[in-house]
Amino acid sequence: MNVSYDLHTHSTASDGTLSPAALVTRAAAAGVDVLALTDHDTTEGLAEAAVAAVGAGLHLVTGVEISVTWGGQVVHIVGLGFDPDDSNLQRGLAGLRRFREWRAEEIGRRLEKHGISGAYEGARGYSNGHLISRTHFARFLVEQGYSPEMRKVFKQYLTRGQPGHVAGEWAALDQAVAWIHAAGGEAVIAHPARYGMTRTRLRRLIGEFREAGGKALEVVSGSHSKDEAFTMAKHTRDFSLRASLGSDYHGPETPWTELGRLSPLPDNSVPIWRGWPVFTTAASA
């Protein structure tokens, strides 16, 4: 039987809209056999997801998506299959969340100066006691009518040169990879085609990532075209890296990405799960 993987998803523990349990239930219904919950800079949702996974009959892989600053630019590194109780990893993630807190207040102050009041409190409300992300500001700004939709609001308010932009001060690339490794996990460059890098710059990133002990590139992503997947598969071969696959699902509000609806990895790439235990699911047992 063909095992269906989705190794990049979000829950309400970061900027997704489904609870970890609801995400797992939906993934199982969509036919996903092996799911990784990879919230931004937190593993808070993993315990709830693990309980739900037992009930839903799918296998949960521990995950996280770490915010990294590399060459003045934000890059995301997914960690898979680590020990979530690793104190070194948790210390690192806690530092990133402290920066998130400060940044959120700063975004609020900057938007205030721009004539938008209550953005910090509004975003805080959307984050519902969990970590705070630009996505929560985006939801507030759309709801308040400052922008017609989620894709536009980032461009108008939350990206470089815009009134609510605050430069990230995230983990270093080698640091993020080392945290994941030391916790027994594997590091993956998330959606590598989304960074707007030239081929030369992207290959420099991939080279440094590999040097630091990185394992895989996300080849198939909810935000990659077929052509981009093909190009990323080629990079995995050139750098002897594995290939990963994930939807980057954030919730049913963004229907253009769905759980478990991805194309297969290109034939000539080596899946990150080669060598993982073979998971038998309720459906295949």
Ligand code: AMP
């Ligand atoms: P943060 O990590 O708080 O800076 O927020 C980054 C998150 O915002 C990403 O993980 C995406 O979920 C979301 N995001 C970033 N850019 C866009 C965009 N142009 N349109 C929609 N969502 C975006």
Ligand code: MN
């Ligand atoms: Mn996100």
Ligand code: MN
């Ligand atoms: Mn990302």
Ligand code: MN
């Ligand atoms: Mn993501």
